[in-house]
Amino acid sequence: MSKVFTNPKVKEILDKYKTLWSLYYLSGLSHWDLETYMPEDGAKVRGEALAKVSSLSQEIFLDKKFTQLIKDANKEANLNDQEKSVLRLLNRSLDYYEKLPAEFLEEMSKVTSEANVIWRNAKENNSFKEFEEILGKIIDLTKRKADYLGYENHPYDALIDLYEEGWTTNDVESYFDSIREPLKEILDKHMKSDEYVGTHKLESEPYSKEKMEEFNQKVLELVQYDPKRMRLDISSHPFTIDLDPTDVRITTRYPDNNFASSYASVVHEFGHALYALQSSEDFSMTPISGGTSLVIHESQSRFWENIVGRSKVFLSQLEDKVVALSPEIKTYVEEQGLEGIHNYLNIVSPGFIRVEADELTYHFHIMLRFEIEKKMVEGSVKVSELPDLWNQYMKEYLGVTPPNDTKGVLQDVHWCHGSIGYFPTYSIGTFLSGMWQTAIQEELGNFDDLISNAEGIKKIKNWLKENVHQYGSTYTMKDLLKKVLDREFDVEDNLEYLRGKFK
Ligand code: MG
Numbered sequence: 001m002s003k004v005f006t007n008p009k010v011k012e013i014l015d016k017y018k019t020l021w022s023l024y025y026l027s028g029l030s031h032w033d034l035e036t037y038m039p040e041d042g043a044k045v046r047g048e049a050l051a052k053v054s055s056l057s058q059e060i061f062l063d064k065k066f067t068q069l070i071k072d073a074n075k076e077a078n079l080n081d082q083e084k085s086v087l088r089l090l091n092r093s094l095d096y097y098e099k100l101p102a103e104f105l106e107e108m109s110k111v112t113s114e115a116n117v118i119w120r121n122a123k124e125n126n127s128f129k130e131f132e133e134i135l136g137k138i139i140d141l142t143k144r145k146a147d148y149l150g151y152e153n154h155p156y157d158a159l160i161d162l163y164e165e166g167w168t169t170n171d172v173e174s175y176f177d178s179i180r181e182p183l184k185e186i187l188d189k190h191m192k193s194d195e196y197v198g199t200h201k202l203e204s205e206p207y208s209k210e211k212m213e214e215f216n217q218k219v220l221e222l223v224q225y226d227p228k229r230m231r232l233d234i235s236s237h238p239f240t241i242d243l244d245p246t247d248v249r250i251t252t253r254y255p256d257n258n259f260a261s262s263y264a265s266v267v268h269e270f271g272h273a274l275y276a277l278q279s280s281e282d283f284s285m286t287p288i289s290g291g292t293s294l295v296i297h298e299s300q301s302r303f304w305e306n307i308v309g310r311s312k313v314f315l316s317q318l319e320d321k322v323v324a325l326s327p328e329i330k331t332y333v334e335e336q337g338l339e340g341i342h343n344y345l346n347i348v349s350p351g352f353i354r355v356e357a358d359e360l361t362y363h364f365h366i367m368l369r370f371e372i373e374k375k376m377v378e379g380s381v382k383v384s385e386l387p388d389l390w391n392q393y394m395k396e397y398l399g400v401t402p403p404n405d406t407k408g409v410l411q412d413v414h415w416c417h418g419s420i421g422y423f424p425t426y427s428i429g430t431f432l433s434g435m436w437q438t439a440i441q442e443e444l445g446n447f448d449d450l451i452s453n454a455e456g457i458k459k460i461k462n463w464l465k466e467n468v469h470q471y472g473s474t475y476t477m478k479d480l481l482k483k484v485l486d487r488e489f490d491v492e493d494n495l496e497y498l499r500g501k502f503k
Helices: 008-036 040-061 064-073 081-099 102-124 128-149 155-163 169-192 209-222 259-277 294-308 312-316 319-323 327-345 362-378 383-398 424-444 454-467 477-485 492-501
Strands: 230-234 240-244 247-252
Touching: 008 040, 008 064, 008 081, 008 240, 008 247, 040 064, 040 081, 040 102, 064 081, 081 128, 102 128, 128 155, 128 362, 128 383, 155 169, 155 362, 169 362, 169 424, 169 492, 209 230, 209 259, 209 319, 230 259, 240 259, 247 259, 259 294, 259 327, 259 454, 294 424, 294 477, 312 319, 312 327, 319 327, 362 383, 362 424, 424 454, 424 477, 424 492
Parallel strands: 230 247
Antiparallel strands: 240 247
16 A cells, blocks of 8 residues: 555555445446447446446445444544545545435435436427426435535535535635626627627538547647557547546547537546546545546646637647548638637637537526526426526526527436536636646746647646646645645636637
């Protein structure tokens, strides 16, 4: 075992934890396979196997000997930061299991796996009615969950803390209050400018899938990925799976047209992957291996996707791969230059779909989900009223009304998973990415210079390793910012970046 952990009680816990870790590891691998290569009809049996492994893990976790070890270790003095956070994270899980009755967790898992198929069909049939009943059940279960977990001011507090430790409803409200008006201002100004175009020719342009694979390969080379520790595959929804700092997998997709979405997924998921890859190997097979929080994770993916990937300087290194995508795209680049490609990757347009949203409108999609989720758990909106409420918010925030529920209230998978309280982390993480850019510029110099060459990109990766990644899950988001930046979370950095970019 690594030299980091010296306390005998913590060492004993970590030794026992390896059994649990192995189950998590194999479930993760099995999930990756399910999303990438598994033949379709295997899904049902795989689902059952994974559910069994999940209850087995819970049983092992709640074994009296193991939980007693945790409780005993809590009394230990003079623990180092890593040992403290091993206990902090195990106590969080223990608290969760102790507060939520086993029957409740079983019911939640049954209802949500049933909901998945119902949601999929409802979305396909554009029929919220089909989803209404089961969503009602999920909302009731979520309210019960919040009550079991306990909260001070708002039931949503109990939920948000599950996804972002230490954040409250109040924190999220003041966060959105701080970005709503400034973002609207940047958006309005941008959309009223003479050069503004809301659509782009390349959005509907087909491309060679084979050439796009070469394009993505080049992207990974530019960011100097290590093929011995990371791989890229294909899935319908891009994701990253972090098995260990020695084994991280990402995926992208290849839609028939609009190559930007394939590219954006690769750089985005690479950001998540790098966090895991550069987490200290000393923490391997322990609860603190890999990224600490959803917000920090998203700050890494958005940093690479938006700040690096959508910049002119980075794009200029991909020009030969862009023109190879198709003769039409080649002609386009000859006529419009790289500027045209840069514009294509940065089109701002209020639309219906969150995952297709640009850097400015994205946050309004999250705001409306937050408002609606709060109302759900307060019980101040009926399930049947959700489609109308959704459309009202779309009109208010983005000035558009979805033509149907498939492009409205039914678009996201999160609620059918029971993940209520998750959405805000996407937006907060995106804003946090601006703080990393500021710190990197202050320490390493001009950002465009850095991302224009291999040496500079290496410097950025090392900076992220030293200041963020190496710690794994040792610190919460708030503590990490204090420790490495000596700052509190602040939205100004990212607002400045957006103001500069969307003049
Ligand atoms: Mg992400």
